[in-house]
Amino acid sequence: xxxxxxxxxxxxxxxxxxxxxxxxxxxxxxxxxxxxxxxxxxxxxxxxxxxxxxxxxxxxxxxxxxxxxxxxxxxxxxxxxxxxxxxxxxxxxxxxxxxxxxxxxxxxxxxxxxxxxxxxxxxxxxxxxxxxxxxxxxxxxxxxxxx
Numbered sequence: 001x002x003x004x005x006x007x008x009x010x011x012x013x014x015x016x017x018x019x020x021x022x023x024x025x026x027x028x029x030x031x032x033x034x035x036x037x038x039x040x041x042x043x044x045x046x047x048x049x050x051x052x053x054x055x056x057x058x059x060x061x062x063x064x065x066x067x068x069x070x071x072x073x074x075x076x077x078x079x080x081x082x083x084x085x086x087x088x089x090x091x092x093x094x095x096x097x098x099x100x101x102x103x104x105x106x107x108x109x110x111x112x113x114x115x116x117x118x119x120x121x122x123x124x125x126x127x128x129x130x131x132x133x134x135x136x137x138x139x140x141x142x143x144x145x146x147x
Contacts, residue, residue: 002031002089008096010036015122022129029136058091067111076138
């Protein structure tokens with residue numbers, strides 16, 4: 001399986017270090033690509049176009065507070081089901097401060113929520129990386145996750 005993480009902007013400071021550490025760990029289980037898209041407040045449609053280009057051919061999952069919530073084991077099972085359905089590429093998109101445009105929402109295959117709470121952008125990136133690592137460690141019987 002291949003994972004693409006697409007974000008508006010890049011994590012900064014300590015968040016960047018933690019984000020990179022979890023992606024490094026995740027890469028032991030799956031191929032990982034990261035794309036940080038620069039926001040363009042004057043022409044947001046250009047940034048959206050880049051997101052859709054990077055996600056092309058992938059099962060597009062938007063991180064969204066209105067999305068489906070899972071436990072860690074349920075999310076791991078969701079990924080396993082996707083793999084069993086021959087979906088080999090998953091693209092996760094963390095939008096900008098104004099959320100997702102209607103065009104991006106229409107193109108999404110799934111909405112995923114970590115919580116009904118709203119998180120700062122940098123923290124959302126860290127949560128995504130850790131959650132992906134946790135899910136794939138569960139699928140690979142790695143002892144990282146404890147029930």
